[in-house]
Amino acid sequence: xxxxxxxxxxxxxxxxxxxxxxxxxxxxxxxxxxxxxxxxxxxxxxxxxxxxxxxxxxxxxxxxxxxxxxxxxxxxxxxxxxxxxxxxxxxxxxxxxxxxxxxxxxxxxxxxxxxxxxxxxxxxxxxxxxxxxxxxxxxxxxxxxxxxxxxxxxxxxxxxxxxxxxxxxxxxxxxxxxxxxxxxxxxxxxxxxxxxxxxxxxxxxxxxxxxxxxxxxxxxxxxxxxxxxxxxxxxxxxxxxxxxxxxxxxxxxxxxxxxxxxxxxxxxxxxxxxxxxxxxxxxxxxxxxxxxxxxxxxxxxxxxxxxxxxxxxxxxxxxxxxxxxxxxxxxxxxxxxxxxxxxxxxxxxxxxxxxxxxxxxxxxxxxxxxxxxxxxxxxxxxxxxxxxxxxxxxxxxxxxxxxxxxxxxxxxxxxxxxxxxxxxxxxxxxxxxxxx
Numbered sequence: 001x002x003x004x005x006x007x008x009x010x011x012x013x014x015x016x017x018x019x020x021x022x023x024x025x026x027x028x029x030x031x032x033x034x035x036x037x038x039x040x041x042x043x044x045x046x047x048x049x050x051x052x053x054x055x056x057x058x059x060x061x062x063x064x065x066x067x068x069x070x071x072x073x074x075x076x077x078x079x080x081x082x083x084x085x086x087x088x089x090x091x092x093x094x095x096x097x098x099x100x101x102x103x104x105x106x107x108x109x110x111x112x113x114x115x116x117x118x119x120x121x122x123x124x125x126x127x128x129x130x131x132x133x134x135x136x137x138x139x140x141x142x143x144x145x146x147x148x149x150x151x152x153x154x155x156x157x158x159x160x161x162x163x164x165x166x167x168x169x170x171x172x173x174x175x176x177x178x179x180x181x182x183x184x185x186x187x188x189x190x191x192x193x194x195x196x197x198x199x200x201x202x203x204x205x206x207x208x209x210x211x212x213x214x215x216x217x218x219x220x221x222x223x224x225x226x227x228x229x230x231x232x233x234x235x236x237x238x239x240x241x242x243x244x245x246x247x248x249x250x251x252x253x254x255x256x257x258x259x260x261x262x263x264x265x266x267x268x269x270x271x272x273x274x275x276x277x278x279x280x281x282x283x284x285x286x287x288x289x290x291x292x293x294x295x296x297x298x299x300x301x302x303x304x305x306x307x308x309x310x311x312x313x314x315x316x317x318x319x320x321x322x323x324x325x326x327x328x329x330x331x332x333x334x335x336x337x338x339x340x341x342x343x344x345x346x347x348x349x350x351x352x353x354x355x356x357x358x359x360x361x362x363x364x365x366x367x368x369x370x371x372x373x374x375x376x377x378x379x380x381x382x383x384x385x386x387x388x389x390x391x392x393x394x395x396x397x398x399x400x401x402x403x404x405x406x407x408x409x410x411x412x413x414x415x416x417x418x419x420x421x422x423x424x425x426x427x428x429x430x431x432x433x434x435x436x
Contacts, residue, residue, distance in 0.1 A: 032146075047070060105119060239257075241346070280345060349376050372392075397420060
């Protein structure tokens with residue numbers, strides 16, 4: 001607007017003082033400004049873009065191929081267009097980076113009428129997460145650099161990268177329990193290897209339940225009564241509060257905590273037991289923008305800002321995958337773990353208070369922790385005093401700090417495990433610090 005205002009003022013001055021040459025120059029400048037503005041808008045409006053990804057779900061270390069096509073649908077040639085397929089900046093600048101790029105996602109090109117420009121690149125995912133790929137930002141303008149237009153084209157793709165799952169050696173198959181065991185309060189399952197007594201035969205009892213010795217002695221059919229088996233399944237509670245993870249250990253410590261939760265969930269699921277998941281972290285889905293994928297902007301910063309995922313989320317409710325069994329249960333938990341992010345919302349002790357009423361009484365509570373303030377230790381101990389089987393898994397690299405944190409958990413009478421690396425995680429079920 002300043003160029004227009006200056007040109008109009010100079011034109012008025014030239015007309016007042018009868019300066020013909022200056023007036024002619026201002027007419028030419030105004031014509032150039034208006035035509036450049038109209039052409040820049042026409043060029044960017046005629047551009048369309050598409051993106052193709054060969055997969056939208058991947059494992060850590062796998063590559064995803066991305067192909068971006070930009071087409072000029074207008075009748076006029078576009079002298080220049082700058083193409084950029086946006087990627088999450090935090091994932092690129094983090095050390096170590098969460099993803100690496102092979103190829104070019106940024107290019108400049110001239111497009112003839114109905115011409116096309118293709119970009120191809122690959123993404124190598126180094127860590128689990130929920131990554132927004134795109135949208136494409138198109139920048140074009142006049143040949144003199146007086147006007148530039150930015151356009152956000154194509155909706156983004158979202159790639160889900162599952163967390164690493166490590167097989168747990170020494171899994172206790174005999175009791176069908178990953179960690180610890182308690183008796184069931186109601187007989188959902190019975191252990192046929194442990195006879196609790198006999199009773200009169202009831203219609204429908206299978207033959208292998210008949211107690212033949214008691215039947216022969218009394219001449220009346222009797223059936224065996226079995227003791228209830230150990231409790232089935234577990235509910236994994238993951239502490240993902242920012243205050244629990246010191247910046248000097250990030251993102252290694254938080255990723256190890258997620259790997260621990262995923263590996264425990266997988267181990268319980270492989271035994272056919274029920275498994276659930278609860279965390280005070282943030283679901284990355286809450287930060288997705290729902291609009292703004294096909295708009296024009298005056299600056300690149302505004303185009304980037306409208307197209308990227310939000311940096312914050314107001315969610316305070318816990319993320320819960322109810323404790324169930326079934327072929328889809330593990331997939332739901334792994335998807336949730338792939339998307340979970342550190343947050344400053346609910347503290348872990350508050351999380352326990354929030355979900356206590358929803359925890360199955362006959363499934364072990366496995367708490368994956370990075371820090372153990374006194375209120376967290378007390379909250380877990382309170383779960384144990386309510387009759388739930390509770391195991392605490394501490395993820396910590398500091399040996400001296402770990403002694404104090406483990407001591408708080410042991411003082412509450414909890415079954416305690418310690419994870420310092422992926423190697424120690426693999427042997428998690430072979431080692432036990434305290435058995436009460």
